[in-house]
Amino acid sequence: MKRSMQTKRTTIYDLAELAGTSASAVSAVLNGNWKKRRISSQLAEKITLLAEKQGYALNMQASVLRRERSKIIGMIVPKYDNRYFGSIVERFEAMARDRGLFPIVTCTRRDPALEVDAARAMLSYQVDCLIATGATDPDRIVDLCSAAGVRTVNLDLPGSRAPSVISDNYGGALELTRRVLSNSEKKFGEMTPLLFVGGRGSDHNTSERVRGFRAAHAAAGVKVDERLILTCGYAPEKSEQAMKQLAETGESLPRGMFVNSTISLEGVMRWLRGSGHYADRIPLLGCFDWDPFVAMLGDHIEMVRQDVPTMLDAVFEIIDSGASDVKTVHVPPIIVEPV
Amino acid sequence: MKRSMQTKRTTIYDLAELAGTSASAVSAVLNGNWKKRRISSQLAEKITLLAEKQGYALNMQASVLRRERSKIIGMIVPKYDNRYFGSIVERFEAMARDRGLFPIVTCTRRDPALEVDAARAMLSYQVDCLIATGATDPDRIVDLCSAAGVRTVNLDLPGSRAPSVISDNYGGALELTRRVLSNSEKKFGEMTPLLFVGGRGSDHNTSERVRGFRAAHAAAGVKVDERLILTCGYAPEKSEQAMKQLAETGESLPRGMFVNSTISLEGVMRWLRGSGHYADRIPLLGCFDWDPFVAMLGDHIEMVRQDVPTMLDAVFEIIDSGASDVKTVHVPPIIVEPV
DNA sequence: CAATTCTGCTTCATCGATTGAGCACGCTTG
DNA sequence: CAAGCGTGCTCAATCGATGAAGCAGAATTG
Structure with missing residues (x-):
């Protein structure tokens, strides 16, 4: 609360020192598997309180670096200037968060070069999975990703080397x-x-x-x-x-x-x-x-x-199930009755 | 090209071994300051070629962990369902990229709790700077950020503890x-x-x-x-x-x-x-x-x-200049002549 | 030709979180 | 009472990239 200068961020080592314990105990408590690691609930509570008081925030870079899965999910999208893509992004973010994933979205303005750059950047950030929405050249992106062992789903426009979800x-x-x-x-x-x-x-x-x-x-x-x-x-x-x-x-x-x-x-x-x-x-x-x-x-x-909720349900079903057979799901669009 | 299984990603250590050199040389070459580190251009070229051939991609998590600045810039935005916010996001991303920054944007659906969660998540990802667009409670976000030493700019809705850019x-x-x-x-x-x-x-x-x-x-x-x-x-x-x-x-x-x-x-x-x-x-x-x-x-x-280009120019001027005096920039909106 | 400088590298600690291995202590059991 | 087990922790290696410090060998200088 009272830290106004360029204070270094609080780390688990700081908390460990304050709590008179070890960094690994702090880590275990804060990432929730302290039961498994047999930490007493007293210590757990003490550490939790301290972390809160100190305004501790996990360093994701360090965490992701150590773990095997990043829990980051990426999406590229052509434009933000219409309701269709807007609702895709909005719903994607919500669904990703519901699954404990961190969504990162980027807009590539229908520019093939930007699409590739964006995909590369996302790979550098260790996304676990990438959704290529309306990509000009989805297969190019899939190739990049699969070289890095990252799964891809094509949305809106289909590709030939990853599962796709598109409108009928x-x-x-x-x-x-x-x-x-x-x-x-x-x-x-x-x-x-x-x-x-x-x-x-x-x-x-x-x-x-x-x-x-x-x-x-x-x-x-x-x-x-x-x-x-x-x-x-x-x-x-x-x-x-x-x-x-x-x-x-x-x-x-x-x-x-x-x-x-x-x-x-x-x-x-x-x-x-x-x-x-x-x-x-x-x-x-x-x-x-x-x-x-x-x-x-x-x-x-x-x-x-276009039926965005159903399309995204299909996307996440593919992701959640781990399926990677190259199939295209066709989602019937909704005929709007004119007013 | 020919890596189809779950290959571990190539690291600088892999490249170092292949090139018969050290990881630090590889690092220096690939991040561009090999001149400063006195690496011969022959080695540099050799490493560059190898990296390309192996499809090497930098691990940003590791890189950011080591560096002091992440070059990640965050933005929270209320909705994607209108042209105003859509163009803000689109332009923000473009301008961030022009500056060599990696933009991450998230939509908070006008939900104060989500705004705070999103801000926390961005801090965990070590953003260098956060732009709070149309935030319900900008000061709350600014407090979170400044506790972590992260600069904030309010956009669209002003706050009292960070510079703001809003329409007149x-x-x-x-x-x-x-x-x-x-x-x-x-x-x-x-x-x-x-x-x-x-x-x-x-x-x-x-x-x-x-x-x-x-x-x-x-x-x-x-x-x-x-x-x-x-x-x-x-x-x-x-x-x-x-x-x-x-x-x-x-x-x-x-x-x-x-x-x-x-x-x-x-x-x-x-x-x-x-x-x-x-x-x-x-x-x-x-x-x-x-x-x-x-x-x-x-x-x-x-x-x-609302004059989005001018507003974002003002935002990035604040960011680029490093100014952090709590001032509000008022950007005159454009009167659209009816057709 | 010894002393110095320059070149082109390598070594190693570090960033913060995670986790397998292990240690000390107390409690049970035969 | 020794052997065994459960509890509650700590140690240390590790993830991949970075860069200060250092070290050989070549080139230059007085």
Whole structure:
């Protein structure tokens, strides 16, 4: 309480001296296995009180160095700018803590080099396990980790060398597309091909969603217009640019759109409001991802919300069970009923 | 590359043996001060190559244990569910990395007990410095840290025992209120008292914003209606509930509202759409905080966007300069021009 | 050519916590 | 009463990286 200067932190040796006992007794008491080590409850209590009074804090570096498992669990995540990743991180931290693990999370801004650097850094900090969320190149990370004997789980985007937990992108996209097409029929009396915008053509989720998009068109007997598939990247600037270019072709614009993330939707909406197209009438929209304000934007914005709690349950089940067979768990996303 | 079993990680001792040299030489080479330690560049190169080939990764726990500074910088943050905190974390991580620091961030869900636990955990991990963002009780955290000789900076919410960086809440609120009142005059030909909803009455930011809210009313010659100040907490459920209760009083509802965060706005909007009030006509709104989709919600939603880059510049200036005088830096927020 | 300096390393203690091994004492048992 | 056991602790090695101190041998100097 009264230590204001640059006091060296209190260690178990300090406590041992104060208590007139040995450091190993102090250690045993403070990490809870004093029963096993046959320390008397009197000594235990004395030490506990002293530690509290002195404001003792365990030095994790020393502890981890000595132990074989660090109980540190790492996660890398692309961005913090949307509800999906935000809730993943929030829930991940809570679940990790519930298990007595220390979570460390880092954001890699969809930058492959940063992803690798971050993974390396986490390995240096001796994480017991790493969750690679939405990684550009999950297998690269898995390789790094397995060289160090560290387990990995891929989340959101699958890899081929570690268990993965992802949304059922195909199923979600199929249903989302179906709904937008159906809205289109209700509103215009006919179904015309939709626009697909956002995401990277090379990533698994996007290609699965495109597959669902196509399947829904096929089921409705609508031919997909290939020029309307714009997998331009996730960033708002990218989708805004893609819309602008599309409009410049002079062709008539689609009546409905499948937007591949809220973050891409941000760019699309910017373009919609900035350009005079659609004359203030928002087209029929479907968005793969959920945001509370998007839900309020206009009428009939269909959304598919990825089921984060279930996904993280699956992740921790893999971790807790110690399974490491390369399987992909597909979690059905939640179809949000428009308000 | 070819280590697939549970191989013990490579250490500097392994490398030393392979290179036919000593561990200290390896250490010196790998941490870059081999020039100072007069290691020949031939040996240096040999060791570097070996390390690479063996996939050597530094054991940070051991390294930090030995060194006096850990180069780990911690941040606690209340939530990841809005753009404000999301961008704080994202930028914090980037700036920390630029300085060669390792950022660890943890989310405390506005729970005072979790805040303290998280701070303790970070101290155990030997953070050199801790940034307490939006902490319920910053002084408590500062006390914990200073007992361990760890510097602290308060962000978003100020404390009395460490430097703080916060928005100019009074100024921002004054201008935001002024604008909503002015819109009210344009639309209805008169100014009537606005509603203030969201935030905790006990927190500094909220009380400063209420002060700005009052000052703007006073300047416009409008009397504040005390029953319309609802500092019910930040969570959407809280603000939704508060609106419901207000409506149940049967009094006529205000024509404009000052909403104290996007997250509170979420609840307000839910109520607006759920209840029949305002008959689908969104009232004049001002929101202290920014979100791209909120900007698109309706006409004339005024927003004040906290200036995260400038705030974090200020935080790192304090950290870099080593200053620890208890000063509060007020960063003017950005008035967002409605689209 | 002896004395000094410089070069290029190695040795060893250290950081703080953990844990197997072991020690001293008192109590039981045959 | 000796042998055996249980209790309550201490000792010392260890985890991996770091860096002050030191030590050979080569190069330079007076």
